[in-house]
Amino acid sequence: MTDLDILADEPRRAIWLVTLADVMLLLVGFFVFLEANRSLDGQQIAAGLREGFGVAAPAPMAVDATIVAGFARASAVVPANDTLAWARAATRDPRTIIRVTGGTDGSARDVDPATGSPAILAADRARAVATQLARAVPPARLAIDTRPGAGRSVQLNLAFAGEYP
Incomplete structure (x- = not known):
C-alpha cells in the first residue's frame, strides 16, 4: 500500500462545514465577550467597535x-x-x-x-x-x-x- 492509497481511503469533510464551524465559534466568542462585559456601557462598547474597525459614527x-x-x-x-x-x-x-x-x-x-x-x-x-x-x-x-x-x-x-x- 502506498501513501496515495492511504490518502484516497481517508474520509473527507466538506470545506463549508469547517467555515461554518469557524463562524459559529466567532459568534459564541462575541456573545461571551458581551456577557462578560455587562457592567460596561453599551455606548462605549459600540464606540470601541466602531473605532477598532475604522468606522465613523453613524450619521443622523x-x-x-x-x-x-x-x-x-x-x-x-x-x-x-x-x-x-x-x-x-x-x-x-x-x-x-x-x-x-x-x-x-x-x-x-x-x-x-x-x-x-x-x-x-x-x-x-x-x-x-x-x-x-x-x-x-x-x-x-x-x-x-x-x-x-x-x-x-x-x-x-x-x-x-x-x-x-
Missing part, C-alpha cells in the same frame, strides 16, 4: 423635511413661512435634530452683496432660518449646512440622531 437618519422658499435674489431676509409650528411638532422627540441647509440658485446674481460669494449667502440664509427656529427649538438641536447651487431656499431636515444620552 433623515425622517422628515420641509423647505423655506421664496428668498429674493442676493438676500437672506426670511420670507413668511410656517416652519415654527413644524419645528415644534417635529422636535417633540428629544432624539431628533434639525439640519438647516441654506442654498443659492447658482447664478452670478444670487451672491452675497458684500463679498460676491454664493457660499456666504447660503450660510446667511441658513443662519437666518436657524435664528427663527431657535425660538421653538433648543439651539443645540440645530445643525447648519450650506449647499450653493441648490436653489434660493433653505431645506430643513428632521433627523433621528440616536438615543438621548
Whole structure:
C-alpha cells in the first residue's frame, strides 16, 4: 500500500462545514465577550467597535423635511413661512435634530452683496432660518449646512440622531 492509497481511503469533510464551524465559534466568542462585559456601557462598547474597525459614527437618519422658499435674489431676509409650528411638532422627540441647509440658485446674481460669494449667502440664509427656529427649538438641536447651487431656499431636515444620552 502506498501513501496515495492511504490518502484516497481517508474520509473527507466538506470545506463549508469547517467555515461554518469557524463562524459559529466567532459568534459564541462575541456573545461571551458581551456577557462578560455587562457592567460596561453599551455606548462605549459600540464606540470601541466602531473605532477598532475604522468606522465613523453613524450619521443622523433623515425622517422628515420641509423647505423655506421664496428668498429674493442676493438676500437672506426670511420670507413668511410656517416652519415654527413644524419645528415644534417635529422636535417633540428629544432624539431628533434639525439640519438647516441654506442654498443659492447658482447664478452670478444670487451672491452675497458684500463679498460676491454664493457660499456666504447660503450660510446667511441658513443662519437666518436657524435664528427663527431657535425660538421653538433648543439651539443645540440645530445643525447648519450650506449647499450653493441648490436653489434660493433653505431645506430643513428632521433627523433621528440616536438615543438621548
